[in-house]
Amino acid sequence: MRRHLQKIYTRLFAKYGPQSWWPAQSRFEVIIGAILTQNTNWTNVMKAIANLRRENLLTPLALKNISLKDLSERIKPAGYFNVKAKRLKNFVDFLFKEYNGRLDRMAEEPLEELRKKLLSVNGIGPETADSILLYALDQPVFVVDAYTKRILSRHHLIDKDAPYHEVQKNFTESLKADASLFNEYHALIVRVGKEFCKSKPLCDRCPLKTINSPIFQTA
DNA sequence: GACCAGGCACATC
DNA sequence: GATGTGCATGGT
Numbered sequence: 001m002r003r004h005l006q007k008i009y010t011r012l013f014a015k016y017g018p019q020s021w022w023p024a025q026s027r028f029e030v031i032i033g034a035i036l037t038q039n040t041n042w043t044n045v046m047k048a049i050a051n052l053r054r055e056n057l058l059t060p061l062a063l064k065n066i067s068l069k070d071l072s073e074r075i076k077p078a079g080y081f082n083v084k085a086k087r088l089k090n091f092v093d094f095l096f097k098e099y100n101g102r103l104d105r106m107a108e109e110p111l112e113e114l115r116k117k118l119l120s121v122n123g124i125g126p127e128t129a130d131s132i133l134l135y136a137l138d139q140p141v142f143v144v145d146a147y148t149k150r151i152l153s154r155h156h157l158i159d160k161d162a163p164y165h166e167v168q169k170n171f172t173e174s175l176k177a178d179a180s181l182f183n184e185y186h187a188l189i190v191r192v193g194k195e196f197c198k199s200k201p202l203c204d205r206c207p208l209k210t211i212n213s214p215i216f217q218t219a
Numbered sequence: 220g221a222c223c224a225g226g227c228a229c230a231t232c
Numbered sequence: 233g234a235t236g237t238g239c240a241t242g243g244t
Contacts, residue, residue, distance in 0.1 A: 038226040044242055045225090079241040083227085125227050145225050190225055198223085198244090 002174035004157055007211050009175075012188035015207045019187035022135035024049075027103050029058050030136040034128050035087050036078040047077035060101045063092045087123025094121045107137050115141070126164045134186070140179040142171040143186040147193030151208065 023042075024030045029049065036045045051074040052058050057066060072085035092101075098117065099105035106114065111133070118129040126144070133139040144167045153160035158167055175181060196206035203209075 034225090037224090039224065040226085040240090041224040041242070043224095044240095047242085077241060079224090080226090080239045081241080083239055087227085123227065127226065131225080143225085147225070186225085193225085 001157060001170055004155070004211065005171060005174040008151075008208060009181075009185050009188070011207055011211060012192055013184065016188055016191055018184055019191060021183055021187040022131075024135075026058065027136040028060060031091065031103075031132050032058065032063075032088065034131040034135070035091065035123065036075060036084055038080070038084070038087075038128065040079050044077050044079060048075040051075065051077070060092055060095050060103070063088055064096060064101065083123070090122050091124065103136070111139055111141070126168075130168075134179060134182055138179045140177040140182055142168050142175075142182045144168045144171075145186070145190065147189050147197060148186070150197055151189060151193060154203070155208070155211070 022030045022033065024033055032052070033045055033049060036048055049058070055074070057063060057071075057074065063071065068085050068089060071088060072081045075081050075084055075088075078084060094117075095101050095103070095106060099109075109117070114137075115129055115133060118124050118132060119126065124132075130141045130143045133141040134143055144164050149158065149160065149162065149167060152158045152167065152170075153162070158170065171182075171185070175185070192207065196202045196208075
C-alpha cells in the first residue's frame with residue numbers, strides 16, 4: 001500500500017505539478033467553499049461564492065446577520081441551497097458560540113478536539129471537517145473524497161465501500177504527516193479524477209494506468 | 220433528456 | 233449496522 005500511494009503521488013506530481021490549493025482568498029472563504037462544494041461541481045460553487053463576494057458576505061459577521069432566506073437565494077447556483085444555507089448558518093453559529101466568531105481562536109484549538117467539534121456541527125461530515133482542517137487551518141490531515149475512493153478501489157487497493165477513516169488511515173500511515181504534501185496530494189487526486197474518471201475510454205488513458213498496482217498485474 | 224458533480228443527515232428495516 | 237432517499241443547480 002505504502003509504495004503504491006507514494007508512486008501515485010510521484011506520478012501525479014510529475015504530470016501536473018503543484019496545484020496550489022485551496023482556490024480561495026481567505027480562510028473563511030475556504031470553509032464556505034468546503035460546505036458549498038458538497039456533492040457539487042466546483043464551477044457552480046464559484047458562482048455562489050461570487051454572489052456572496054459581490055455583497056461583501058464572505059465574513060463570519062455578515063453571514064451571522066443575513067437571514068436564512070436571503071442566504072439561500074444567493075447560493076442558489078451551488079445547488080441544495082436550502083440545506084447548504086442552513087449548514088453555513090450552523091457553522092457560523094458554532095464559530096460565534098465557541099470562538100467569538102474568530103477563526104484565529106478556532107485555529108488555536110488542539111487538532112483532535114477541533115475535529116470532533118467540527119463533526120458535531122450539523123452539515124459538517126468527515127470530508128468537510130478535514131478540508132477545513134487542511135485547507136483553511138493548514139493542519140496535516142488527509143482529505144478523502146469520492147475520487148480518492150474511486151481511484152484506489154479501481155486499482156484494487158481498497159474495497160469500493162471502505163469507510164472514510166479506513167481510507168484515510170492508508171494515507172496517514174504511508175506518508176509523512178506534512179500539510180503541504182497532503183494539500184497537494186488531495187488536489188492532484190481531484191485533478192486526475194475530474195479528467196479521467198468520467199468514462200472507461202478515458203480511464204484507459206489515465207496517467208495512473210501504468211502504476212504497478214494489482215489490477216494491472218492480474219489483467 | 221439522462222447523468223453527474225470535491226456529502227451529509229435522516230428514515231426505515 | 234446496513235441500506236435507501238432527499239436535497240438542486242448547471243455542464244456534458
